[in-house]
Structure formats: C-alpha cells, structure tokens
Amino acid sequence: MTMDMSRYLGLFISEASEHLEALSRDLVQLEREGSSSAVDSMFRHAHSVKGMASSMGFEPIAILAHRVEDLVDAVRQDRSRLDRDLVDLLLSSADALLAQVRAVADNKEPAEATALLQQLSARVTTITGHAPATTRVARVTVLKPAATTDAAAEPPANPEPAAAAKAPEASAPAPDETTRPPGAKSAPADPRPGSSAGGLTSGAGAEAGAAAREPRPAESLAHDVAARPAPGLELSGGLQAAAGGALASKPEGEARAPLQRWAVQLRIAPTCQVPGVRAFLVHKRLTTLGTLLDLRPALEELKAGRIPDGYIQVELETSVGDTGIHSALRNVAEVEVVSVKAAVAAPAPAPPAAAAPDSARASAEAGGSRTVRVRTELLDYFLDTVGELMLATARLREVGKVLPENARPELEEGVYRLHTLVKDLHDKVMSARMTPLSLITDRLPRAARDLARRKEREVDLVITGAEIELDRAILDELADPLLHLLRNCIDHGLEAPEERLAAKKGSRGRVLVAVRRARDRVIVEIEDDGRGMDPAKLKAAAVTRGLLAPEAAARLTDREAFLLSCLPGVSTAKDVTDISGRGVGMDAVKRVVESVGGTLEIDSERGRGTRFTLRLPLTVAVVHLLLVEVGDEVFGLPIAKVVGATEADGETLSRSRETALLPHGNGLLPVHALDALLGVPAPVRRGLRPFVVMDGDSGKVALAVDRLLGQEEVVLKPLSRPLDLLPGLSGVTILGSGRPVFILDVPRLLSA
Amino acid sequence: MAKRVLVVDDAIFMRNMIKDIFASGGFEVVGEAANGLEAVEKFKEFKPDLTTMDIVMPFKSGIEATREIIKQDSSAVVIMCSALGQESLVMEAIEAGASDFIVKPFRAEDVLAVVKKVLGEV
Incomplete structure (x- = not known):
C-alpha cells in the first residue's frame, strides 16, 4: 500500500509555514x-x-529543521x-x-542549506560539547517532482517491495494489508472539507508526482539514543501496574500457579527502526510477568540499541507459564x-499487583472550538x-417588473425570500473570510528587530488590537504596505540613540x-516618536520636481503636504538607504490602501513623531457606488x-489655461470631463x-458627467485579462438590469 | 465492528495522514485532539479502542497525557507516534503505560501492522 503523499502537500506547505513563522516570532520574543x-x-x-x-x-528541510531543533534543545539546557x-x-x-517550503510549493527541489547546517552544528558542538547526531531522515517516501498525471489516479511507480523490506520471519505484518494493491480497498474518503478532487494540491502540488518509494536499508538507520536526558528508567512494582494495557489477555489466577524459570529467546525484527525502544518495550512486558534473572544484552545496551543481530536472551521467573509469556509478547510488533x-525453578518474589483503574480525573479545558481549515481560493470561490x-x-427582480400585474406577487415573494437567503449567505461567507490582523502584524516584531539592528537603532514595537478582523483579501494586500510603514518609521522617523x-x-x-474598529471601518495607526516630517521641505521637493506649482504648494495645509510624500519621487530622506529607499514606496502604500477602498492620512509634528492612519473597509467585495451617466454609458x-x-x-466656469475650474469650498478645483477621459462620445x-467632486x-x-443616476451597493468583480490592463478601471459589476458597469479608479484614470 | 481510534497530534498534517491510514485499514477514527489536555478529555468522551499519541505537544505532552489516560483506564491502548531521535522519550512513554509506538515518517503498512498486532488482530 503506497501512500500518495501529494495529497498532503498543500497542508504541509501551509502548516509548516505557520510553524516557521511562529518559530521566528518566538525567537524575537x-x-x-x-x-x-x-x-x-x-x-x-x-x-x-x-x-x-x-x-x-x-x-533538506527535515535535516535543517532537525539541526535547528538540536540547537534549540541545546539552548533549552543552557539559556546563557x-x-x-x-x-x-x-x-x-x-x-x-x-524558503525551502516555498520552493516545494513552487514544485522545485528545496535547496540544501549547507553553510547554515555547518554553522548550526558548530554552535551545537560548542554548547553541548559534542557534535549533533547525524540526521536520520528515513527516506521512506520520496516525492518526485514528475511532470506526469495526477498521482492519486495512478498506480505507484515503484511497486512496494514489501517482501524485500520485511524480514520474512519477523513480525509478520497482516498479509492482506500489505499485499492489497492501492485502491483495492475502498478508497479512504477525504476527510477534509474543501479538498475536492485534487483540490488540496492546487497550484503547488497538482504536478507533484506519484509518490515513489525507496526502501531504506535498516542498517543505515543509526541506533544511538538521542542526547536528551534519559528519564529514570528503573522499574518498580508501582510502575509495572501501569503496563497492564495490552496485557488484558493475561491468564486469570496466575498468582496461584507455581513459579517457574523460563529461558526466552527473542529477536527484534531487522527492519525495526528503533530496536532499542523495541527491546525496552519487550523488557517492560516481561518484567510485568515476574522477575528477570538474566538479560543479555544488558538493559543499558538494549536501550542504546546495541543488540547483535537483534537477538535477546532472557531468563525469567514467572508463574504465567510459557503460554503466558507467549501471550504477553504476542501483541508486541516487530518482535x-x-x-x-x-529453566530451573527457584523461589521467587510475589507476582506484581494488578492495576487498579483510577476514576476519571478531569483535566482543564478541552478544545471546544470545532474548526476546519479551508483554502483561501475556496473562500474566494464562495464569495464569487x-x-x-x-x-x-x-436580475430576477427586474424581470418581474415587466410581468403582468396579477402575476407579480408570487414572483416577488419568491424573489424576496431568495434575496433574504442570499444576503444571509453572503454575510456568512463574508464572516468566514474575516481574519485577524495578527496574521500580518505577527511578522512585524521580527522585521523591526532586523531593521533596528541594521540601522543601529533601539526600538520598542508595541502592537495593539491585532485580534481585530478584516477580510482576508484586504489583509493580503496590506502586508507589504504595513511593513513599509514600519520601515519608514524606523528608518526615517526614529533618530539615532545619541540624537x-x-x-x-x-x-x-x-x-x-x-x-481599532470604528463602525464599519478598521483603523490602523502606525506611529513613531521620532523626528517628524517637515511640510515645508516636502512642498519644496514637490515643486522642485515639477509635481506642484509653487502657488498650489503654498495653499496646501500641513496635512496635505505630508501626503506629498506619497507622490513618486518626493522624499525628504537625505540618503536613500537599502531599507526603505527602494522597492515599494509611499506611493505604492497609498495606492494599495486606496485600491482596497481605504484611505491614508499622515499626521506629523516636528520633533515629536509621525502617525500614519489607514482607514480600511471590513470587506472589499461589496462596494458602494455612485452611478453616473456619460453619453450612453453608465x-x-x-x-x-x-x-x-x-x-x-460649464460655460461660465473660470479657466486656468485649458483647464476649467469649479468653485468648491474656498477654492477652485480642476475640472475633467469624464467623456473625454474615457473616450466616450457624448453630445x-x-x-x-x-459635477462629481472626488479625492485625487x-x-x-x-x-463633469451627464447625469447622476444614484447610489448602489454592488458586488465588485475583478477584471480579467486583457481588461485589467486598462488603466483607470478597478473592476466591474452587473446591475439588476443585467447591465455591466465598469468601476472607475479616478486617480489612475487621471494619471494615465 | 470497526475498531475506534482517537488521533492525537498537534499538527493537522499529521492527524490527516494518520486518519487516512486508519481509514484505509478499516478503522473508524472517532475523534482527534491537538494537545495533551484535549487528548485526555477526548479519551474520556470517546473511550476509543486505540489512541495514537504524539509526544511533543503544547500544554501537555503526550507522555503526560498517556499517564493520565492509563490512570483512567489501565487497559487503554495508547500507541506513541515518535520520531527518530526521541528514543528516550518513547521509553518514558512506555514507562507511563504506552502499549507500543510507531516511528515517523510513517508508512501506512507499518502503522497498520503495529496497530493490528497490538489489538491482537493478527
């Protein structure tokens, strides 16, 4: 029976990644x-x-993880x-x-981390005084990246060499189990919800090939016991009682039977991976039967797995007879x-006491939450x-409007019911998508540490409210901007310690x-107590780069001026560092925040610090739109x-050069005709x-538009190729009338 | 009647794999637990014929959980899920009353062979 490991690939990737991220968090903590x-x-x-x-x-992953485990264990012994x-x-x-796990996710071979392995074992050696044991990764199941078909549907590439791997005389595995071809027995029902046919491996693992199998020679498995402190292993009468488990079949009335000496010869199966433990289990079983008079190899040798050819000689004094001995060992695998x-009988100590079942003892809270893991793509699909x-x-409701009057009520009732149910379902799907912000803020302490170390700053990072939930889609978008803002604070905001x-x-x-939550919004504030920003310098920089007319700059409030830092190319940082000076900039931060329907504000006070405020919607999928008509288009x-x-x-508006100016509040706003921007013919x-006034x-x-049609709450659908390449369109929706409507990204439209 | 199994491991990955192995062997997995605390509770709740027990887990180790389970029911069959390198821990678990053990990485047929042997089905 060959296990198809590819079906576990998706879970491996997600769970291993979580463990590794948690490991980093723990380290920083x-x-x-x-x-x-x-x-x-x-x-x-x-x-x-x-x-x-x-x-x-x-x-490679197992070896590196093992070495990390070794080093952590060494640190555990000696925290200093x-x-x-x-x-x-x-x-x-x-x-x-x-990175290795990600490589696997990308269907690549994980790289060997040779240099790291050397460093890790050097540290382990320094701390513990001896080199870490060679990593014993049993190469039992090897996933071969194969370009062939879905592994699940395919018979194993290498039929299980069961006969060769198993010593014929040893531990006789149930023949019907080992020889049954895969799939002959009813295929195990997939217990994971949401992993429909091959779904688990979607993307990452769909290509991962048939699980080929390499039998590992038993000899190559090291037998030494790990360096962890061995617990007290002396047997006592009290402990013997605990071993009653598999001995339920022990004959009754043994106490009255005569004591007798038996010479028992056993053999641990050569295929046994940990013969030491196996021998220990045998030893444990035998001691519950009576007194061990002789044991070869000695117990310490046995535990260490030093058992020549797997043979063990025992001299046992017991009253259970040879049948009792056989039955005590019958249930031990690999023996x-x-x-x-x-052998010769002799007077002997009393037989062990029978185990007394203790009444059940309550033990703290059991996990009451029943949760399952669902892939994000599946949630996307649900929402879609x-x-x-x-x-x-x-659409149905619209259709109903053209029906004759007397036919309407029934349809309308049905549509109303449907609408309520769908709305309810929508709410449930949305709540299933809600994910705590900690998903992304958990990475910040690590990032802060690294940045602070590189910049030789000393930083205390405080995160509050990370348990607040947001739509997963927004969270995913937010990870990079949040990191960038943190960098900005540490890199540009905070001064050097002496300063x-x-x-x-x-x-x-x-x-x-x-x-924090504020009604239907989530507010994220990233604040430092550093040097603050200088609005005058920002204005000057924007003017120098030709992004702003001097008179327009003069009119800007400080708050507006701070936002100039989000224009590409405007930065007051004296030097461009490798930390926040490249890659995603403030302009990208602002763009991303706005693309998910949020806003970005910057407050700053010289010498006191800077605060970035992100106001985010809880979800992206439903957006409120103002519908406008331009020509024949909506x-x-x-x-x-x-x-x-x-x-x-429009005729009476004042003009600056070619641009019409609309009075608004105390100022004048540049007017853009939407028909011209979009190339829509309009009379x-x-x-x-x-005119619609918007934030640019x-x-x-x-x-300038032709008609305001009203507000509507719509389900945003992303554009697919090639429409998504058009600048200025952020999505599409379909109105009740069945009419598709494009949703405009005005700032991008203006800059296109 | 299919033997009833409780699967204890802090990794969902491992639990799923073990569950699949048992399902393929005709066992019924009646419950699962992600740590030692849960394991003891679930054992009480389900009274399984067999419990597979991971060793290194948060809140309460598999060894501690085994000790408590055996204290509740001395005939409980607990099979430790160990890794190479955990020999001394497995021995500790055996002292605590574990009936047998399997070694990660698991091979389905090895797991089923051990389990059937322990349950006296061979």
Missing part, C-alpha cells in the same frame, strides 16, 4: 523577554516541521548561551526553511519469540458565487501599531472617494450639468 515557554514552543515548531518534512520525503548571533543564526535558519524453554447569486436575484538623547528623548525609539464611482456632487454651468452640453492623488478634482 525570547530575545526580548527570555521566557522559557518561548524555547519550548520553538522546540515544538522545529520538531513538527522536521516530522512533517520527513514524512513528505523533503530531506543565547546571544544575538545565535538568534540571528536561528532566524536565518527559519528563513531558509521557509519474534524464537523459543521459550523451561454568492456574488453571482446576488446579481441573479437582482534622541540630545533631543531629551529616551534612547529607545518607540513604534506603536494600533488597530460608470460607477466608489463612494469612498466621492467628496460631493454639485451643479454648475456637447449647454447650461447646468452635474494630489488633491480634489471635479468630474
């Missing part, structure tokens, strides 16, 4: 607080990853060895492991009773489908990431960006016409 629970938790994470990787046959370099090394290892012969359902319902001291501040900078404008609407006579309008990238703008 450990370095900061030195808590011993963090070390234990780190050990578990490394250990879990090792176990999973070796099960999947990903040897934990220093910055060691944390760095472990963090790099966690990163390398993550063959070679012979049981009578519910969106279609909403659209179909709206801080000179400014009468504490040498340690502080960055606060505070998340377009949607996100209400979130609409400041207001007004009417004016020339005279007299009053509506560099201040408000007015859009």
Whole structure:
C-alpha cells in the first residue's frame, strides 16, 4: 500500500509555514523577554516541521529543521548561551526553511542549506560539547517532482517491495494489508472539507508526482539514543501496574500457579527502526510477568540499541507459564519469540499487583472550538458565487417588473425570500473570510528587530488590537504596505540613540501599531516618536520636481503636504538607504490602501513623531457606488472617494489655461470631463450639468458627467485579462438590469 | 465492528495522514485532539479502542497525557507516534503505560501492522 503523499502537500506547505513563522516570532520574543515557554514552543515548531518534512520525503528541510531543533534543545539546557548571533543564526535558519517550503510549493527541489547546517552544528558542538547526531531522515517516501498525471489516479511507480523490506520471519505484518494493491480497498474518503478532487494540491502540488518509494536499508538507520536526558528508567512494582494495557489477555489466577524459570529467546525484527525502544518495550512486558534473572544484552545496551543481530536472551521467573509469556509478547510488533524453554525453578518474589483503574480525573479545558481549515481560493470561490447569486436575484427582480400585474406577487415573494437567503449567505461567507490582523502584524516584531539592528537603532514595537478582523483579501494586500510603514518609521522617523538623547528623548525609539474598529471601518495607526516630517521641505521637493506649482504648494495645509510624500519621487530622506529607499514606496502604500477602498492620512509634528492612519473597509467585495451617466454609458464611482456632487454651468466656469475650474469650498478645483477621459462620445452640453467632486492623488478634482443616476451597493468583480490592463478601471459589476458597469479608479484614470 | 481510534497530534498534517491510514485499514477514527489536555478529555468522551499519541505537544505532552489516560483506564491502548531521535522519550512513554509506538515518517503498512498486532488482530 503506497501512500500518495501529494495529497498532503498543500497542508504541509501551509502548516509548516505557520510553524516557521511562529518559530521566528518566538525567537524575537525570547530575545526580548527570555521566557522559557518561548524555547519550548520553538522546540515544538522545529520538531513538527522536521516530522512533517520527513514524512513528505523533503530531506533538506527535515535535516535543517532537525539541526535547528538540536540547537534549540541545546539552548533549552543552557539559556546563557543565547546571544544575538545565535538568534540571528536561528532566524536565518527559519528563513531558509521557509524558503525551502516555498520552493516545494513552487514544485522545485528545496535547496540544501549547507553553510547554515555547518554553522548550526558548530554552535551545537560548542554548547553541548559534542557534535549533533547525524540526521536520520528515513527516506521512506520520496516525492518526485514528475511532470506526469495526477498521482492519486495512478498506480505507484515503484511497486512496494514489501517482501524485500520485511524480514520474512519477523513480525509478520497482516498479509492482506500489505499485499492489497492501492485502491483495492475502498478508497479512504477525504476527510477534509474543501479538498475536492485534487483540490488540496492546487497550484503547488497538482504536478507533484506519484509518490515513489525507496526502501531504506535498516542498517543505515543509526541506533544511538538521542542526547536528551534519559528519564529514570528503573522499574518498580508501582510502575509495572501501569503496563497492564495490552496485557488484558493475561491468564486469570496466575498468582496461584507455581513459579517457574523460563529461558526466552527473542529477536527484534531487522527492519525495526528503533530496536532499542523495541527491546525496552519487550523488557517492560516481561518484567510485568515476574522477575528477570538474566538479560543479555544488558538493559543499558538494549536501550542504546546495541543488540547483535537483534537477538535477546532472557531468563525469567514467572508463574504465567510459557503460554503466558507467549501471550504477553504476542501483541508486541516487530518482535519474534524464537523459543521459550523451561529453566530451573527457584523461589521467587510475589507476582506484581494488578492495576487498579483510577476514576476519571478531569483535566482543564478541552478544545471546544470545532474548526476546519479551508483554502483561501475556496473562500474566494464562495464569495464569487454568492456574488453571482446576488446579481441573479437582482436580475430576477427586474424581470418581474415587466410581468403582468396579477402575476407579480408570487414572483416577488419568491424573489424576496431568495434575496433574504442570499444576503444571509453572503454575510456568512463574508464572516468566514474575516481574519485577524495578527496574521500580518505577527511578522512585524521580527522585521523591526532586523531593521533596528541594521540601522543601529533601539526600538520598542508595541502592537495593539491585532485580534481585530478584516477580510482576508484586504489583509493580503496590506502586508507589504504595513511593513513599509514600519520601515519608514524606523528608518526615517526614529533618530539615532545619541540624537534622541540630545533631543531629551529616551534612547529607545518607540513604534506603536494600533488597530481599532470604528463602525464599519478598521483603523490602523502606525506611529513613531521620532523626528517628524517637515511640510515645508516636502512642498519644496514637490515643486522642485515639477509635481506642484509653487502657488498650489503654498495653499496646501500641513496635512496635505505630508501626503506629498506619497507622490513618486518626493522624499525628504537625505540618503536613500537599502531599507526603505527602494522597492515599494509611499506611493505604492497609498495606492494599495486606496485600491482596497481605504484611505491614508499622515499626521506629523516636528520633533515629536509621525502617525500614519489607514482607514480600511471590513470587506472589499461589496462596494458602494455612485452611478453616473456619460453619453450612453453608465460608470460607477466608489463612494469612498466621492467628496460631493454639485451643479454648475460649464460655460461660465473660470479657466486656468485649458483647464476649467469649479468653485468648491474656498477654492477652485480642476475640472475633467469624464467623456473625454474615457473616450466616450457624448453630445456637447449647454447650461447646468452635474459635477462629481472626488479625492485625487494630489488633491480634489471635479468630474463633469451627464447625469447622476444614484447610489448602489454592488458586488465588485475583478477584471480579467486583457481588461485589467486598462488603466483607470478597478473592476466591474452587473446591475439588476443585467447591465455591466465598469468601476472607475479616478486617480489612475487621471494619471494615465 | 470497526475498531475506534482517537488521533492525537498537534499538527493537522499529521492527524490527516494518520486518519487516512486508519481509514484505509478499516478503522473508524472517532475523534482527534491537538494537545495533551484535549487528548485526555477526548479519551474520556470517546473511550476509543486505540489512541495514537504524539509526544511533543503544547500544554501537555503526550507522555503526560498517556499517564493520565492509563490512570483512567489501565487497559487503554495508547500507541506513541515518535520520531527518530526521541528514543528516550518513547521509553518514558512506555514507562507511563504506552502499549507500543510507531516511528515517523510513517508508512501506512507499518502503522497498520503495529496497530493490528497490538489489538491482537493478527
């Protein structure tokens, strides 16, 4: 029976990644607080990853995880060895492991981390005084990246060499189980919800090939016992009672039978991976039967797995007879009773007491939550489908309007019911998509540590409200911007320790990431207590780069001026560092935040610090639109960006060069004709016409439209190729009338 | 009647794999637990014929959980799920009353062979 490991690939990738991210978090926490629970938790994470990787046959991952486990274990024994370099090394290892897992996800071979392995074992050697044991990853199941068909449907490439791998005389596995071809027995029902045919491996693992199998020679498995402290192994009468488990078949009334000596010869199956433990189990069983008078090899040798050819000689004094001996060992796997012969009888101690079942003892809270894991793509699919359902319902309602009066009530009742159900379903699907922000904020402490170290800053990062939930789709988008803002705070915001001291501040900078709910929005604030931003410098930079007219710059409030830092190319940083000076910039942060329907604000005070405020919608899928008509076309404008609407006579507007200017508040806004921007033919309008005032990238703008059609809550659907390449379109929706409507991204439209 | 199994492991990955192995062997997996605390509770709840027990788990180790389960029911059959390198821990678990053990990475046929042997089905 060959197990098809490819079906576990998706789960391996997600769970191993979680463990590795948690490992990094623990490390940062450990370095900061030195808590011993963090070390234990780190050990578990490394250990879990090792176990999973070796099960999947990903040897490089298993080996590296094992070495990390070794080092963590060494640190566990002697906490004083934990220093910055060691944390760095472990963090790099966690990163390398993550990279390996990602490689696997991309259907690539995980790279061997030779240099890291050497460093890790060097540290282990320094701390423990001996080199770590060679990693014993049993190469049982090897996933071969194969370009062939779905593994699940295919018979194993290498038929299981069961006969060769199993010593024929040993531990006789159930023949019907080992010889049955895969699939002959009813295929195991997939217990995971949401993993429809091959679904689990979608993307990452769909190509992962048939699980080929390499039998591992038993000899190559090292037998030494690991370096962990051995628990007290002396047997006592009390402990014997505990071994009653599999001995239920022990004959009754044995106490009255005469004591007799038996010479027992046993053999541990050569295929046994841990003969030492196996021998120990046998020893344990036999001691429950009576007194062990002789044991060869000696117990310590047995435990260490030093058993020549697997043979064990025991002289046992017991009253259970040879049948009792046989039955006590019958249920032990991988052990063959070679012979049981009578030896000379002798007086003996009392037989062991029977185990007394203790009444059940309650033990703390059991996990009451019943949760399952669902792939994000599946949630996307649910949402998409519910969106279609909403659209179909709206369409039905429209159709009903043209029916004769007397036919309407029944249909309308049905449509109403459908609408309620679909709305309810939509709410449930949305709530299933809600994910705590900790999913992305959990990475920040690690990032802060690395940044602070590179910049030689001292930083306290405080995160509050990370339990607040947001739509997973928004979270995914937000990860990079949040990281960039943090970088910005540490890199540009916070001063060097000596500069801080000179400014009468504490040498340690502080960055606060505070998340809170405000009605249907989530507010994320990232705040530092650094040097603050200089609005005058920002204005000057924008003017120098030709992004802003000097007079327009003069009119900007400080708050507006801070937002200039989001224009490409405007930055007051004196030097471009490798930390936040490249890659995703403030302009990208603002764009992403707005693309999910949020807004970005910046407040800053010189010498006191800077605060970035992100106001985010809970979900992206449903957006409020202002529908406008241009010519014969209808377009949607996100209400979130609409400041207001007004009417004016286009002919009478004042002009600056070619651009018409609409009076708004105390100022004038540049007017853009939507028909011209979109290339939609529209008749020339005279007299009053509506204008929509919207937030643009560099201040408000007015859009000239032909008609305001009203507001609508719609389900946003992303555009697919090639429409998504058109700048200025952020999505599409279908109105109840069945009419598709494009949703406009006005800032992009203006800059296109 | 199919023998009833409780699967204890802190990794969903492992639990799923073990569950699949048992399903393929005609066993009924009646419950699962992600740590030692849960394991003891679930054991009480389900009274399984067999429990597979991971060793390194949060809140309460598999060894501790085994000790408590055996204290509840001395005839409980607990099979430790161990990894190479955990020999001394497995021995500790055997002291605590574990009936047998299997070694990760698991091979379905090995797991089923051990289990059937322990349950006296061979």
